[in-house]
Amino acid sequence: MARIIKYIFYDILRTRFILLYTLFLLIATIALFQLDSDVGKVIMSLMNIVLMVIPLVSIVFTTIHFYNSYEFIELMLAQPVNRKVIFLSEYISTALSLCIAYLIGVGLPIILYGVTPSSLTLIYTGLMLTLVFVSLAFLASVLTRDKAKAIGVTLLFWFYFSLIYDGLLLWVIYSFSDYPLEKLTVALVALNPIDLARIMMLLKLDISALMGYTGAFYQNFFGSYWGMLFSTGVLSLWIIFPLFLGTRIFIKKDL
């Protein structure tokens, strides 16, 4: 497995996209830290970038990479190599390279400018979101042979989780505002990894008071030890489930 990961890693580095991505994150983070001396506000602005950019870049880059390495996958399949090993090696190398880019681009400046609990949460949620969207991209990639279709599906995932789902959630809350919705919204939020990451962040930024009673309930639920465990567990499911399904499909796929 290590040998295969090495070759895929080498291939990813050669496209230079990862380097550009690292550079972009690095410049954006440092610029934000230069603009404002209040770490809390910087983390808040960074959070908005992270919640939009990380899922988009992870999902699109992974899909394009998967289709570009079709030749490599085909070559490996005629060799004495396990299919599962090929697939998981692709996953590990892609996820690892995106995570390293994020750690250098966002993590490094944060450590240099001072670590707070909220900045650690930002690093953590960014890494989890990267893994979630790489998993979703792998699932989309094995579902279809057509690269354009797969990229379309992944963009749809992104639109759904970062825009459409929030709209639906707001509509539900608005329509049923006469009923106690706190528990229901916790359940609904768990269905969207980006929302989950956003709430984990907001609670660490101590601005949950702005969200009224629901904010207090969230603070009570997500702020506790069990809440942390719950959100980590749900995010892990978002990583493992698409990856598991993708592996199952890939093992039985005709190439």
Added chain:
Amino acid sequence: MIVLKKVNKHFGKLLALDQVDITMDAGKSYALIGPNGSGKTTLIKSILGMVIPSSGEIIVDNENIKNHWKYRDKIGYMPQIGRYPENMRIGQIIDMMKNIRRNIKDTDEELIQAFNLSKILDKRMHALSGGTRQKVSAALAFLFHAPILILDEPTAGLDPVSVEILKEKILKEKDKGKLIMISSHILSDLDELSTDIVYLFEGKIQYNNTIANLKEETQEERLGKAMAAYINQNALQHTLQD
């Protein structure tokens, strides 16, 4: 050495392989022929585990290949269209394959020498012509002394000198007692290289016997004519649908 039992493969509604039963033994060379789209490549890819049969069993060297992968180090495969990571160099690809097949120290580099590939090891794959790609594919197929060689249209796109080099190499390996399977449309090549013939038509095996037998049955000297006579006798042409 390779046994297929009632292998079926559907692609949607299309039946690409229809109850294929065949036994192939070491020391023989099988010519796999049939019209375009008759299932030759599907059959080859099923043996390699790249295509998973809808039903039936494939046994390679007494081992059912379902969910197995180790058996593939007994196979050297030359694809019809060699697809390689475009920005890798020839040398890197060869090193990578050696690395993946681990613990093999004594590799067969005869074809790398004969095709003069050692002079262009630093060329990137996207810069290669179709023929040079074929040479790389051929060199990789023979690299590991595999006891089973599966060659999918090996001579297509090669220049006449290289075709002769490759044919000589195939004959040499055949004499070492390897199982060789060649799919091709060039029957004159197969006449020299093969001992047995497998004729595939619409996913079914229509003929499976030695070439000598076929020639005797049809009273023809050359494989090309014998095959044409056989096809005409049995009305195995594609009929145009109106």
